[in-house]
Structure formats: structure tokens, C-alpha cells
Amino acid sequence: MTPDALDLTPGAHTTAARVRAAFHGTSETRISGSRTSPDVFLYADPGARQERGHRVYDGWAESDEHGEVFHFTGTGLLGDQRMTLGNRAVLEHAARGGELHLFVADGHVGDLTTPIRYRYLGAFHLDPGTPYLERPLHVMRHRPVRAFVFRLRPVAGKPYDRDERDRAPADPESVRPHVFVSRRP
Numbered sequence: 001m002t003p004d005a006l007d008l009t010p011g012a013h014t015t016a017a018r019v020r021a022a023f024h025g026t027s028e029t030r031i032s033g034s035r036t037s038p039d040v041f042l043y044a045d046p047g048a049r050q051e052r053g054h055r056v057y058d059g060w061a062e063s064d065e066h067g068e069v070f071h072f073t074g075t076g077l078l079g080d081q082r083m084t085l086g087n088r089a090v091l092e093h094a095a096r097g098g099e100l101h102l103f104v105a106d107g108h109v110g111d112l113t114t115p116i117r118y119r120y121l122g123a124f125h126l127d128p129g130t131p132y133l134e135r136p137l138h139v140m141r142h143r144p145v146r147a148f149v150f151r152l153r154p155v156a157g158k159p160y161d162r163d164e165r166d167r168a169p170a171d172p173e174s175v176r177p178h179v180f181v182s183r184r185p
Helices: 016-023 085-092
Strands: 040-044 070-073 100-108 116-126 132-137 145-154
Touching: 016 040, 016 100, 016 116, 040 070, 040 085, 085 145
Parallel strands: 040 100
Antiparallel strands: 070 145, 100 116, 116 145, 132 145
16 A cells, blocks of 8 residues: 555544555554654544543643644553653654654444544644643553653644544543442451
8 A cells, every 4th residue: 555545634534554554654553653754643542541441641632822732642551651762753753854643543444343443633743832741641550650641733734633522631630540449348
């Protein structure tokens, strides 16, 4: 598959595997580089908040004086996140002449056993004033770890897709996943 064969129109649906095939993606994580371009591909999943026992901060945040902002949680669940590999690729994408291409999970291709279907939101860049925040990430029953929450802004003059289903939680500092704990007498 070539990049030309992939529909990167905001609102279009695809899978991460198709994007990686078209751009010779470098990983199977939420952050994927490309062997053929300086662009970085991000796969957000606002619905994963409770699902896998950990908390992510993905989603549209409140707009500010600079416009729209999408929060994207960095990678790394074992201990505090570090600014290496994918997280570093996000932070340094502009210096390499690339853009951040943001996709958000939007169901499955078929039933729940099939790959996640992603909706393309558009080309983004990091907020120049505050490129990321550090937030506690609650992973199962373990102590919180430090996570990077990147602040993404749509590239000016390029179309992007915004859907209210993709909103970030109102107060990411206070929201924790519900973990059922059995109480024995």
C-alpha cells in the first residue's frame, strides 16, 4: 500500500495497520513513526479510560485563547513515562519537519475480535507555549506514575474533524478508574 492509496481526509476511517503499511510505520504502539516521512502517527482512544484498568487523558480539552486543543497521553505504563522513543518523536516532530497525524478509536472494523477502526482527525502540532503537561496515570491498583499529556493543536489552514464523543475528562487530576475490590468479612 502507498500513502496515496490511503484516505487521509478528516473524518475518514481506517485501521492502524493500513496506516503503518502505507507509511512504513515503525511500531505497534499508540505512537508510530514512519520510515518514509518525518511525520508521526498518533492513535488516541478516549474510551480506554476504564476499559483496561488504566487511565488515559485522550480527548478534546476546553478551548483557550489560542483555539482548540486535544490532549494525547504519551506511552509507557511501567513506571514514570520518559521522554524517549515515541514520546520524544512527538516532542521533536517539528524540528524534523514533520506533522502529527491524529487518529481516534471509533469502534471496530467488524465485531469486537477485529481490529480497532480509527477516525482520522487531521494534522496537528504541539502547542508552542505548553507542549505537554505531566499528570498522574493510574495503572490498575499500583501507585500512580507520571505521564506526559501532549497538548495538540490543529495545523492552521488545514481541515480537521472534531466530535463531542472525543472529549477529554473535565478534571483529569481527580478522575480515577473504578476498580472493584472484593470485601471479605
